[in-house]
Amino acid sequence: MTPVLQAESVAKVYGSGQASVRAVDDVSFEIRPGEFVALVGPSGSGKTTMLAMLAGLLTPTEGSILIGGERLSQMSESRRTRFRRRSIGFAFQSNNLVPYLTARENVELMLRLNNRLNRQSKERAADLLARLGLDDRMGSYPSQLSGGQQQRVAIARALIHEPNLVLADEPTASLDTERAYQVVRTFAELIHEQQRAGIIVTHDLRMCRYVDRVISMMDGHVNRIIDDRVEIDALAAFSEESFSAQ
Amino acid sequence: MPLYLAIKEVLQNKGRFFLICLIVALITTLVLFIAALAEGLAAANKEYIENLTGELIVFQENVELSFPSSRIGRSTVNEIRRVKGVADVGQVSFASGALVFEQVSPEGVIIPTTATPQPPLDVTLVGVEPGRPGEPAVLSGASLGRSRSDGVIIDANVALRRGIQLGDMITIKTTQGTSEEFYELMVVGMADKLQFQFLPSIFIPYTTWEKVRPKANNSVETDELVSNVAVVKLADPSQWRQMALRLEEQVGKIEVVDRVTAYKASPGYAAQQSTLDTQRYFTLFIGILVIGGFFQIQTLQKVAQIGMLKAIGASNTVVVISAIAQIILVNCLGVLIGGLGSYLLQLSFPVEIPVIFTGRSVGTAIISLLLIGPISGLVSLRSLLKVEPLTALGLAQ
Numbered sequence: 001m002t003p004v005l006q007a008e009s010v011a012k013v014y015g016s017g018q019a020s021v022r023a024v025d026d027v028s029f030e031i032r033p034g035e036f037v038a039l040v041g042p043s044g045s046g047k048t049t050m051l052a053m054l055a056g057l058l059t060p061t062e063g064s065i066l067i068g069g070e071r072l073s074q075m076s077e078s079r080r081t082r083f084r085r086r087s088i089g090f091a092f093q094s095n096n097l098v099p100y101l102t103a104r105e106n107v108e109l110m111l112r113l114n115n116r117l118n119r120q121s122k123e124r125a126a127d128l129l130a131r132l133g134l135d136d137r138m139g140s141y142p143s144q145l146s147g148g149q150q151q152r153v154a155i156a157r158a159l160i161h162e163p164n165l166v167l168a169d170e171p172t173a174s175l176d177t178e179r180a181y182q183v184v185r186t187f188a189e190l191i192h193e194q195q196r197a198g199i200i201v202t203h204d205l206r207m208c209r210y211v212d213r214v215i216s217m218m219d220g221h222v223n224r225i226i227d228d229r230v231e232i233d234a235l236a237a238f239s240e241e242s243f244s245a246q
Numbered sequence: 247m248p249l250y251l252a253i254k255e256v257l258q259n260k261g262r263f264f265l266i267c268l269i270v271a272l273i274t275t276l277v278l279f280i281a282a283l284a285e286g287l288a289a290a291n292k293e294y295i296e297n298l299t300g301e302l303i304v305f306q307e308n309v310e311l312s313f314p315s316s317r318i319g320r321s322t323v324n325e326i327r328r329v330k331g332v333a334d335v336g337q338v339s340f341a342s343g344a345l346v347f348e349q350v351s352p353e354g355v356i357i358p359t360t361a362t363p364q365p366p367l368d369v370t371l372v373g374v375e376p377g378r379p380g381e382p383a384v385l386s387g388a389s390l391g392r393s394r395s396d397g398v399i400i401d402a403n404v405a406l407r408r409g410i411q412l413g414d415m416i417t418i419k420t421t422q423g424t425s426e427e428f429y430e431l432m433v434v435g436m437a438d439k440l441q442f443q444f445l446p447s448i449f450i451p452y453t454t455w456e457k458v459r460p461k462a463n464n465s466v467e468t469d470e471l472v473s474n475v476a477v478v479k480l481a482d483p484s485q486w487r488q489m490a491l492r493l494e495e496q497v498g499k500i501e502v503v504d505r506v507t508a509y510k511a512s513p514g515y516a517a518q519q520s521t522l523d524t525q526r527y528f529t530l531f532i533g534i535l536v537i538g539g540f541f542q543i544q545t546l547q548k549v550a551q552i553g554m555l556k557a558i559g560a561s562n563t564v565v566v567i568s569a570i571a572q573i574i575l576v577n578c579l580g581v582l583i584g585g586l587g588s589y590l591l592q593l594s595f596p597v598e599i600p601v602i603f604t605g606r607s608v609g610t611a612i613i614s615l616l617l618i619g620p621i622s623g624l625v626s627l628r629s630l631l632k633v634e635p636l637t638a639l640g641l642a643q
Contacts (some may be wrong), residue, residue, distance in 0.1 A: 048640070052636060052641055055640075057557060057636050058641070074279055078561065081561050082559070082561075084557070084558070084559045085558065085559020085560070086559070088559075088640070090557055090558050092554060092557070092638050092639065094550075095551060096425050098251075098551065100254050100257075100258035101254055101257065105254070110558065112247050112250065113247065113559055113560060113564075129498070141258070157558075169639055199276065
């Protein structure tokens with residue numbers, strides 16, 4: 001199966017000369033449709049910088065990134081913005097939703113931006129929100145929703161326009177354990193169902209139980225890739241025990 | 247799409263945007279009233295001149311277009327009348343006097359002429375030739391009769407406020423030498439828009455005016471009829487420029503100008519108008535700063551949100567148009583509220599306050615106020631463009 005995302009020897013250097021910092025160094029991996037990957041690592045390991053490059057928000061200093069066969073570095077700024085709008089879904093850690101739009105309008109925003117808002121797509125947005133357990137909160141504004149509900153709306157928004165790649169930056173950071181599990185589980189289910197390629201950046205290894213592969217980063221390098229189910233579950237279980245012991 | 251975001255945000259934050267609308271409304275009211283005041287004061291200065299039936303006004307040369315300094319004799323008027331293209335000429339003179347509502351009897355007793363005592367009213371006594379340019383068209387009653395008659399035309403506003411009616415006798419007080427003299431004149435006609443240099447006017451036939459006007463003891467007596475200016479009515483009003491030159495060439499020692507030049511040369515007219523214009527532009531400038539400042543602050547508060555919108559693929563165009571559309575919307579609403587408010591407010595103003603809303607001045611003010619929106623938008627434009635989508639990931643520098 002053709003990979004949705006290909007990162008080839010990607011590096012990002014900040015500054016120049018002796019003061020330069022290699023935030024990301026020689027990172028390569030591929031993600032195929034229907035695959036949900038966790039990008040994990042401690043703070044400063046380069047995972048968010050990597051995510052920004054995958055989204056076309058930052059240009060790699062070296063290497064290249066291809067999404068659906070298209071090379072991001074060869075696109076103009078405006079084409080990259082258009083590409084991001086059409087082919088990438090985003091969920092962030094905070095400031096995820098537009099405060100003056102309802103849950104439903106926030107999801108429909110991606111359809112509006114892509115000029116794809118019609119009766120069918122509106123129904124799809126409502127169905128997706130219902131699927132995420134928000135059928136009675138569609139008319140609520142973000143300030144009227146809990147953190148978990150807001151993240152679920154953000155997930156619906158990231159998926160509604162049928163992007164090739166869905167990126168989530170620490171979407172569970174402000175949630176309690178139960179809500180965090182619920183959010184990531186639903187996210188994983190939808191990625192698998194809709195055959196999208198998904199990447200979740202997290203430092204919470206417990207969330208790994210729902211992913212298909214774990215890419216661990218340390219000091220800008222990929223130090224380990226775990227794609228064995230048993231190993232991933234063991235990693236998640238170990239992390240859960242560590243949390244429980246605290 | 248941009249309009250959708252702009253309107254949604256306004257509707258969701260009605261209170262905040264209403265306050266901004268209110269500020270725009272107050273600025274609108276201020277600008278409209280300054281414009282109306284400018285118009286009102288200008289009218290008080292020039293009304294009579296502006297509404298003259300003649301196109302050109304003839305002054306004596308080298309008097310800097312000063313009405314009181316200028317002297318035009320009968321012989322000059324006759325020369326003017328002979329110039330080809332001149333339809334008619336009328337001599338006009340100005341003097342000051344007071345309309346009084348009491349009389350002093352030969353025995354020195356003060357007798358009120360109205361049922362209730364009223365303070366005297368300063369007026370301009372305008373001497374005109376009956377039936378010639380310079381005599382105003384009457385709203386009611388009759389035009390002036392013979393030049394020796396004591397029938398006069400008065401300002402309809404004065405008549406209304408002081409309870410004077412057609413056929414009434416009015417008393418004019420002027421100073422002759424060192425003593426005050428009272429003259430009884432009859433109101434034969436009423437006309438409006440007759441103020442000259444901030445005073446209401448009373449139009450008196452020329453010979454009667456000569457008798458009534460204040461005189462010093464040592465007045466130079468001349469054989470001919472001398473007026474301050476002459477008003478010329480042209481056969482073809484569109485030829486006024488050429489005719490002004492022709493008159494100056496063919497008749498000596500005169501300066502000929504159109505009505506606008508004449509009133510603009512009035513003392514203080516330019517200074518007064520430029521003061522009011524400065525106030526008007528300054529208020530507009532404050533408006534731009536206030537509205538621009540508000541939206542700049544709002545932009546700075548929304549950096550994270552704008553970053554998120556850009557990260558999910560909203561272009562700079564969408565973000566910028568949305569913000570500017572919002573400013574224009576709020577501004578237009580403010581101008582509308584302010585315009586309606588001003589209209590209602592001026593209904594409650596007493597007639598003495600010289601505010602006049604003319605289509606032109608209101609139109610100019612409204613257009614300038616509507617421009618506040620887009621100009622203010624430019625203030626926050628740079629900030630909007632500077633917001634990086636990386637902000638959404640907390641990576642923006």
